Amino acid sequence: MASAAHICGICDLRHVNKPSITWCTECDEGFCSGCEEHHSLAKATRHHKTIPIANYQKLPTDVLEISQSCPKHDEKLILYCKNHEIPCCGKCAMEGHKRCNEVINLDDIVKNAKTSTSFQEIEERLTEVVDNIKEIQKEYRGNITTLSENRKQIEKQIKEIRFKIDSHLNEIQKKLIDEIQEVEETEIKKVRQLVEKLEEKEINLTKYQSSISNIKHHASDFQAFMSIKQKEQDLSREEEFTQSCLEGDKVNTRVITYNIAGSIDTFIKNVQRFGEIGVEIKPTKAAIQRRKKKQAQIVIPKIQTKNFENITARLQLKIKTTSKNVRGCCILPDGRMAFTCYDTGRLILIKADGSKDFEIKLASVVDVSKGTTEKTVIVSSNSENGLSVIDIQDMKILKFIPVKSGCFGIVERNGHAIFCTKSELKILNLQTESINTITTANLSAFPYVDTNDKHIYFTTLFNPSITCCDFQGVIKWAIKNTTVFGGLLGVATNKDGFVFVLSRNSIVLISPCGKQSKTIVTSDNGLKTAQALHYDKTRDMLLVANKMEDAFLYKVDLQ
Template identity: 35%
Template sequence: MSSKLIDCGVCEYRNINKPSVVWCSECDEGLCEECKEHHAASKGSRSHHSVPVSEYQKLPTNILAITQTCPKHDEKYQIFCKKHDCLCCRRCVTETHNGCQEMDVIDDVIKNVKSSNAFLEMEQTLAELSENLQKIKKDRQENIKSMMENRAKIEKEVQQTRMSINNHLDKLQESLLKELFAAEKNESTKIENIISSIQENERKILESQTTLGKIKQHASDLQTFLALKHIQQDVTNNEQFLESLIKEKKINNVSMSWKIEKSVEILSTTIKKIGTIQLDTRSADATLTVRKNQQAQMMMPITHAPTIDDIKLTLRQTVKTTGKHVIDCCLLPDGRMIFSCYSNSTIYVLKTDGTLDFSLQLESRTSHIHFIEESQKLVVTTGQFFLYINIIDMRNREEEKSINVRSENYGIVHKDGILLYNGGRSGLYAVNLKDGCVTQLVKVPLFQRSGIAMWSENLYFINMDYSVSCCDLQGRVKWKLELNPLAAEFFSCFVAPKAS
């Protein structure tokens, strides 16, 4: 047993020998009763997780041997490099990973690793492998049993046949039975070898399951993260073993029968055989458990979930628009850009390099636009004075129809054949593309000339008082964000441009 598990690390540093009672994974050392209390009270270590040494020692030896410090520089791991799939200390980053771009803080990588999808997938995969190995073992044992029954039946038939013929056929019978037993023994030996391999793999899976259970209870997050990589190799080997059994047809069922020679009925000294042992194979009866849409087991680090503070904007291209008073824009799947110019009632489509592709002149004003990719339709709202929404077929560049919504209309989005739009002072509306049926979702007045957004089955819109609201697709408001007067005044300068 390692001395650092037995002795208190803090006391040992002071040349004092005291037995440790708990183990701190973050400090990577044992603590005695007195040091445990200081450790729990200290600001730098009060958040550390510790477990009794007796429980920590239950972890497998290879897990206990995992070090949390860099063996090259003897410094604690701080960074995970995605490019090289390895842990790095501060000096490793400077010396060998200075040019790597995808680097994560180790605390973010190992956070919640025991409840991660990777850990859950590993538990499920091990259980599945164990179940499949048991099924194949049982199927192989049943195959041996069925062959014994085949052999007994054939033996009886052979003996009955022998009784009807003369002494000359006794020798032929003996020869045939030898062939029968040899065939059974040969095939049984093959199956028993497969069963032996299965039992060995089953034992390894059981060990991995036991190890995983102990890791889940007592190992640190870093130990868990690293241990999963070792277990992953065993899982991959077992999966390849199962695939090889199927691919090489090693689990095909073997049955035995015999075919009576026609010449047996003719008693003649020229008869050399009274039958032949036949081996027939068919697909195994065992049905392996395979989860649907199972993806390749890949140990991916748990990365930090990005927030709005992580977003960095980079100017890639500046496009000079045609026309005045551009209200809205959207992108086509091929990268082309569509702009809506309110003052001259025109839709402009620009190529990816910013040059004009074509334009569409409409009879009504053009406020906000939304492109429906599945039907190749462009939806155009008309603003304050025209109370309908235009539908344009972008394939032939012609106006397909207009839907009279009987209200002003601005920002618009689409979901499953339903258009959801900003009705200005009348509120938030939904209109069915097929029958033109209009439904009011939210009755409060919305800010005119503003857009709306949809994300994850929720709608986001700006109210008349510059507050922002979120509701579901049925109009039930979930929350409302109030802006202070100064922010509202600043915000209004950008969301409410005056028509030129």
């Protein structure tokens, strides 16, 4: 701004403090009522457009700070350089834009700014973003209600499970108590029968005692002699019965016993929770507006591709993989390299110096990616239909996540695994294990995938193509050129969006816009049936592996 908006610029120069009532956008100055009248009558300024100062002050701060004067020469900006996309004054044009062939009048380029397609596009996009935010807010407010409903539903399920458990325990408890009572009655009956028999025996033996006493005192010796043998026989029978009631010298008694069922004991020891509580992220049916058809109207800034032709790859290391069919590879954060051997079902780790570290036996592994921690990797499996998280420190499988179809290319991003089946590009939350489909376009057998956090890039082997899409599955560009590409396998990208693909034993570099391509590594450099490719975005290192035996590590120079 040339002057403070609330003070008349002309009066201020005369050291008179008067409030401004209008603002001239061309003079970039405010005027009081008297100066405004003079400004509107003067020949040089009578056609200038003025606005009420109140309206001017409604403009955003960043717009108010835009000056119409050159900050270097303090002259009015009158020209616009299309080559550099900046306004300039006459001196700037002479000093810094002599070689520019598109320096035009600033008035010519700004006069239709408010009615231009770009301005209209901004208005439409802003309206769309506001509408989308309102829709998202609506969904999230609804989510607050659904979370409460989720809790109530889960609590209801827990109570139902508890009721079922209680009912089942009450039922088996009743059965057991009934069984105990039945056993008790049966055993008491048996013992009573024995007691009755013993009482009968006791009466008989008491009679024998009385009989023996009478014989002893009143019978003759002959009578006593003749009765002894019979009494001995009777007494032997009674002793045999008495002995049958003994175990050694002890009387046998009946005791009801109880052994707790093993499953009950296991239940008490092992079941510590009713279940696990988790949070699953699910897409809603919110009516979010997407700008697909209108995207072609947006003015896209020019992508600086002057470095494209200068990008090269220098060989740093040749590695022996000892593999017969490498399908995937990656460079780990500690510098080690991981390779998957499809035929022998092995995950092979190679040290940074090229020497072998160790290997793990796995079934039909296809691709490998770094994991969520430095000690884990994730591998995809075709025949096993799933992904495995491997602990490369303890050399064991931490968990297997099943998928409904065979898995091929895979890359980890912010706790998610982006992976390909032969018909879908999917994303997996490694914590909740929820899976969502990104797109089904341009997919076929043996696809590979990589991402730079802005876009996702994937290739297909048959009907070879390389596709770039965003994380909502909107295709940004796709190349289906069989004359340039053949048998596309590995794909990798750097953080700037330059894409590397394996094609016909060569590494082809593709520009971020998908319109330029060139070969940076050829079969002359040792590539022979190359099938796996990985780009280390922190070190700018490119790892490529042949189907058998050899792999190569390149340093990519981004000049």
